Amino acid sequence: MPKVLIVAEHDGAKLNPSIAKCVACARGIAAAEITVVVCAADASAVASQAAQLAGVTRVLAIEHAAYTHQLSAVLAPQIVALAGPFTHVLGPSTTFGKDVMPRIAALLGTAQVSDIMAVESPTRFRRPIYAGNVILTVEVDADSKIVGTVRIASFEGVAGGGSAPIEKASLSAELPSHTRFISVSAAKSDRPDLQTAARVVSGGRALGSADAFKILYSLADKLGAAVGASRAAVDAGFAPNELQVGQTGKIIAPELYVAIGISGAIQHLTGIKDARTIVAINKDGEAPIFEVADIGLVGDLFQIVPELEKLL
Amino acid sequence: MKRILIGIKRVVDYNVRIRVKPDGSGVITDGVKMSINPFDEIALEEALRIKERGGAEEVVVATVGPADCQPQLRTALAMGADRALHVQADGIIEPLVAARALLKLVEREQPLLVILGKQAIDDDNSQTGQMLAALWNRPQATFASKVELIAGEGGQKARVTREVDAGLETIEVDLPAVITTDLRLNEPRYVKLPDIMKAKKKPLEALSLGALGVEQQQRLKLVRFEAPPQRQKGVRVKDAAELVDALKKKGLL
CATH class of the missing domain: 3.40.50.620 (HUPs)
Known part of the structure; x- marks a missing residue:
């Protein structure tokens, strides 16, 4: 057995x-x-x-x-x-x-x-x-x-x-002392955990700055969603590393994934393949994210996101 | 001598669109561009920077794989590695076999530090570094985004910041240790033409698994390779209001 x-x-x-x-x-x-x-x-x-x-x-x-x-x-x-x-x-x-x-x-x-x-x-x-x-x-x-x-x-x-x-059970192994914990910097957040959230709002390079990225947090809060980011957005310093979704970040399977200003590199798509519904908002209608999106919206995210927030 | 050992793997270049062979026995690699695994390039870059800061005297690059791996070792030498070790082996090399081979090289080279990529972008296993650390009975600091060497009482240490699910974790490890690299650790340098010429004269030693006393066990049979199911093509909406309607229709709002 x-x-x-x-x-x-x-x-x-x-x-x-x-x-x-x-x-x-x-x-x-x-x-x-x-x-x-x-x-x-x-x-x-x-x-x-x-x-x-x-x-x-x-x-x-x-x-x-x-x-x-x-x-x-x-x-x-x-x-x-x-x-x-x-x-x-x-x-x-x-x-x-x-x-x-x-x-x-x-x-x-x-x-x-x-x-x-x-x-x-x-x-x-x-x-x-x-x-x-x-x-x-x-x-x-x-x-x-x-x-x-x-x-x-x-x-x-x-x-x-x-x-x-x-x-x-009692300890039966010798414990090494060559490795020591120093610290962990984890942002405290009241939002759902990205890895297990039913809804995720995720932003990419097109957000342009850490300040602009904040519009996603208020949209996410309206939706009760976790916030994610593409590698490009994390590399650019718009979002912390623990928000990265993709091959080298978190692999997630939410009911709803809203990709905003994310072009959809293969490494990113790896992280969202199991999402039930993918929504893409991007000004480039040819972006690869639209190949996998269930609902696509081509346009300026800085106009669409506030409108969307008002409608929710 | 203060030495850093780097493990690299030859993989299908990350820009190549991967196709499965029609009979499901593998992926198509004929005529496909091969490169150093990108995470391993970051490992090498980190070692070169440590050496340039005076933290090490020699950077040795090693791979376990077929004769075809030589161009990748030469590229690593052109980036700045001092010498290369090629453990020749054909066929499938599982992470545990690679780790055992690297352990033999560790025993021979006595490095202060071994740096590897956190995963190879072909089989996405993410095992070799941790396995080497286990077999060597030394610390591991995986998914590193920052590495600092510190001279301390009772020997050298490394302070490593790791990208973990919760955020950034910092640990301190006694050296020697194994570090595996994440993407944000550094940006690898470009190789310049004169360096490619110089690299041709750098030493590249050929070894074999057999000569190192490592058996090429294969525990996992690769039964079938398949393309994943494709997602259905979706619909386009024209504005935020239509998007909200579409989400409501799907019962998501």
Whole structure:
């Protein structure tokens, strides 16, 4: 029987929504028993959230002060120490999972399947390559332990309402001290989280300045949307890096994606392929964004955005 | 000697429109422009800047791949790397195999720092740097947008700013360590013609996986390559009012 271990991403208080999606992916592995492991300084809140996810068999909680900042070099040896009985070790394809999972795979001496978008069998998976321009089906050696990251835009998170048992496990790995957390600068925002928002308003280079970019925030607030940005807008300093959508930023799947002043480079389109409805507003009617847009509007964004805001 | 080791990968140039072979066995690479993976160019640029600031004495560039990789190694030498190591291998090289080969080079070269791109734009795996750090039992600082070397008590350290989902995270790692680069770390220099001439005389050493004692295991069978489903072509509206109507019709407002 497949036994799946999911490495929980969290901020010490809240389980990251990507984990409900990892559980959904794991449930695609027939008859899998699903364990979520929470490594934290104080695991109680996060472990009880994980225990509520539908389909989770049990939650393992391991507490140590060194887990406060979720450093990969510190986490990986402990996950490896636990991995023995499991057939699969999964984490989200977020910057957390992308950082820690290959470290785990290498210590286990096994290959990793990155960005799993579909499970075809316990050993066969589909994943995007070449910025999503090709979908590759891979089959993992049957006798290998399988380590994978889950492309979270491809899965609906499982519902809550479960009540899996929480077991405390004790630390069984030596923790390195060669890596130290210094700081994190995260803008506090009351807007929905970009990665999981149902609606996203995103701006590109055509906004022209950080000041002008602000018109998107007020439109987003009207829509109850998160704000995103193209790489060009982030490179130009109009928006912070955590708003970047695309191959090297966040890959998202909102119900509604409104691309404003974004031309639609292939690397950007990679990040929005799974959006249910794409709206494009751009003054260049030939821009590639219109190739993928469900609704296109050619015109001056500085005129259209305020009009749109008034109509909402 | 204070040395920085850079790993590069030869990939289909990022401007090429990728096409899948009709039989689904791979993507078309015949007659297609190949380049250094853009993230790896950033890695090399960072190493060159560290050397130019006096933080390192030698920049060594390495790749694992077929004989065809030589032009990319020469380009790296023209950018300013001092010498190149070519671990020759044909066929599929999985990230774990690349990491094991790089570990052998690390043991030989004893670098202060290894810098790699955060992912290759062909298979988008984003694994090799983290795997090397794990096998080497050293720190990793992935997705770097700023790197600062600091001489401290008890040895050299690096302070690295990382682009993470929450924003910018800064960590400090003891050296030696592995750093992987994000796009905003720097803008790689252009290669000048005289440098291309000079690069022809720089040392390029050929090695093989076998000679390094690394087995070319393949754990993942590549079953099928397909083009993704295309999105349906949408509609055009003429103003904000029509847009709002269209969104209402779709039940989105």
